[in-house]
Amino acid sequence: MNIRTHTYGSVAFVERNFALVRRYIGWEAVFLSYNVVNALAIGLIGARMGKEMVMYLVVGAMVWGFLSILFHEISESIAWERWEGTIEYTFMAPISRFVHLIGNCLWAVVYGVVRSSLILIIIVLFFGISIKGANLPGLLVVLVVSGLSFVGLGLIAAVLPLLSTEKGAYATHIMEAGLLLISGVYYEIDVLPVWIRPLSYLSPATYTLRAMRAALLDGAGFGELMPVILLLLVTGLLLVPVGMLVFSRAEYYAKKKGKLKRSG
Amino acid sequence: MEAVKCEGLVKTFGKNGRKISAVNRISFAVRRKEVFGIVGPNGSGKSTLIRILSTLLIPDAGSAHVFGHDVVREYGAVRRLINRVSVDAAFFKGISAWENLRYAARLYGLGKKDAKERSLDILGRLGFAEKRIYEPLEDLSRGMQQKVAIARAFFTAPMLLLLDEPTTGLDPRSKLDVQNYIKDSMNGSASDLTIILTTHDMREAEVLCDRVAIIIDGRFVTIGSPSQLRSMYGQPALEDVFLDITGREWKEIEDEY
Numbered sequence: 394m395n396i397r398t399h400t401y402g403s404v405a406f407v408e409r410n411f412a413l414v415r416r417y418i419g420w421e422a423v424f425l426s427y428n429v430v431n432a433l434a435i436g437l438i439g440a441r442m443g444k445e446m447v448m449y450l451v452v453g454a455m456v457w458g459f460l461s462i463l464f465h466e467i468s469e470s471i472a473w474e475r476w477e478g479t480i481e482y483t484f485m486a487p488i489s490r491f492v493h494l495i496g497n498c499l500w501a502v503v504y505g506v507v508r509s510s511l512i513l514i515i516i517v518l519f520f521g522i523s524i525k526g527a528n529l530p531g532l533l534v535v536l537v538v539s540g541l542s543f544v545g546l547g548l549i550a551a552v553l554p555l556l557s558t559e560k561g562a563y564a565t566h567i568m569e570a571g572l573l574l575i576s577g578v579y580y581e582i583d584v585l586p587v588w589i590r591p592l593s594y595l596s597p598a599t600y601t602l603r604a605m606r607a608a609l610l611d612g613a614g615f616g617e618l619m620p621v622i623l624l625l626l627v628t629g630l631l632l633v634p635v636g637m638l639v640f641s642r643a644e645y646y647a648k649k650k651g652k653l654k655r656s657g
Numbered sequence: 658m659e660a661v662k663c664e665g666l667v668k669t670f671g672k673n674g675r676k677i678s679a680v681n682r683i684s685f686a687v688r689r690k691e692v693f694g695i696v697g698p699n700g701s702g703k704s705t706l707i708r709i710l711s712t713l714l715i716p717d718a719g720s721a722h723v724f725g726h727d728v729v730r731e732y733g734a735v736r737r738l739i740n741r742v743s744v745d746a747a748f749f750k751g752i753s754a755w756e757n758l759r760y761a762a763r764l765y766g767l768g769k770k771d772a773k774e775r776s777l778d779i780l781g782r783l784g785f786a787e788k789r790i791y792e793p794l795e796d797l798s799r800g801m802q803q804k805v806a807i808a809r810a811f812f813t814a815p816m817l818l819l820l821d822e823p824t825t826g827l828d829p830r831s832k833l834d835v836q837n838y839i840k841d842s843m844n845g846s847a848s849d850l851t852i853i854l855t856t857h858d859m860r861e862a863e864v865l866c867d868r869v870a871i872i873i874d875g876r877f878v879t880i881g882s883p884s885q886l887r888s889m890y891g892q893p894a895l896e897d898v899f900l901d902i903t904g905r906e907w908k909e910i911e912d913e914y
């Protein structure tokens with residue numbers, strides 16, 4: 394197979410998910426409003442504590458929103474295939490699992506960016522936030538490199554809907570809740586009990602949030618951000634192949650034990 | 658070279674601590690351009706065998722080759738040569754037939770234009786109205802969905818087609834449409850197609866298949882052309898052969914207890 398067939402293969406997933414979004418566009422609007430209301434509510438918690446606190450919380454809500462979309466969309470793609478029973482057809486198609494998963498990740502990124510941008514615009518207008526003095530390019534770079542790690546984690550999470558009954562997709566929420574707790578999304582990690590704190594340093598989101606806040610609130614330059622950017626890049630470049638490997642192992646296990654969802 | 662060659666194939670599933678031998682030491686070969694039928698009672702292992710050949714299950718023992726490629730070690734090469742229709746047409750039901758077909762086409766490296774031409778041609782021959790390919794699949798009847806599944810399998814021009822009960826649950830007219838389509842595809846002079854077909858309809862097996870294997874409890878108990886089987890068992894029709902053999906086998910199994 395050449396490059397053309399590979400690109401063709403990964404585009405299949407983007408195109409298909411886009412068709413699904415279009416079909417259920419009403420629901421998309423509902424969920425988007427839910428995300429917006431959620432982010433607003435979280436921002437309002439800080440309203441009495443001053444503009445800075447509002448920004449602190451809003452950044453948490455936005456970054457967390459983006460990362461969890463990446464994380465979810467990947468396992469959601471697998472869950473959806475399992476639910477429709479098409480997973481056997483996708484798995485027996487002559488594209489490599491790599492291309493298949495890259496396609497799903499590509500979709501997650503496109504979808505996550507579009508959705509998060511929409512939410513961002515509304516939030517910025519609502520709170521009258523000014524981003525003068527913020528290091529916007531730095532912010533973008535941090536977001537992109539940390540996206541890699543979350544794609545990797547999403548691939549690992551996708552094993553759950555692949556192997557388990559329809560409840561597997563639910564279990565990914567448990568992983569997500571754990572990350573939310575330890576990553577200092579809405580509070581500094583030093584408020585956590587001492588015994589949990591070491592875990593915080595394992596979560597890529599901890600570093601993302603710290604860097605995002607530095608870039609957005611303190612206007613930290615690239616020099617300051619570089620160590621975090623490098624750290625996140627390395628973590629991401631490790632987690633994505635690890636995620637693919639874990640997924641492939643799970644696929645092998647499923648084929649050995651007959652755990653793939655059967656249709657017919 | 659044979660289209661399919663299986664030797665001592667075994668697949669066992671563990672269920673609640675109990676072992677089920679879904680495929681139990683099956684050996685057979687399918688010739689190129691042959692339509693090979695597999696018939697047997699529910700739960701006798703037909704779909705399991707098809708899944709092993711589709712690279713969706715890894716056998717516990719034995720080997721299976723598709724045009725010389727091992728289904729476990731060379732699954733990539735096998736996947737390029739095969740396609741499959743299962744009894745339940747699995748699709749993204751919310752989107753249209755065309756969107757589903759386009760998705761499949763991309764997975765097989767088939768261009769959009771080719772994909773559309775071929776699917777319209779196939780669906781047309783199956784008596785499927787063109788404009789309905791833009792409707793959400795969930796709005797189509799089961800028979801129409803199955804025709805889309807047939808198109809999805811045929812339009813990638815596979816060398817080996819695995820048809821697992823492609824006509825089960827279809828009305829007589831749709832069934833005939835599908836059967837005629839299969840027959841026509843085999844008769845086309847350019848055709849280099851080999852088919853493995855499972856069915857519960859003995860008339861269908863008789864009409865479509867060059868050879869038929871009867872499978873019971875994961876084992877092939879007999880194999881031959883429909884006419885060979887009829888004369889071997891002294892029965893007027895394949896259906897009677899089936900009833901004779903399955904009745905006898907079941908009695909023997911019961912006697913063991």
Ligand SMILES: Nc1ncnc2c1ncn2[C@@H]1O[C@H](COP(=O)(O)OP(=O)(O)OP(=O)(O)O)[C@@H](O)[C@H]1O
Pocket residue numbers: 650651652653655657670671672677678679697698699700701702703704705706
């Ligand atoms: N993935 C699986 N996990 C556990 N048991 C399975 C699995 N697949 C098949 N089986 C069991 O193996 C046996 C053979 O099933 P199979 O689906 O191959 O039968 P079949 O001949 O296709 O039946 P039908 O005519 O009803 O389609 C059955 O007892 C079934 O319950």
Ligand SMILES: [Mg+2]
Pocket residue numbers: 657703704705821
């Ligand atoms: Mg079956």
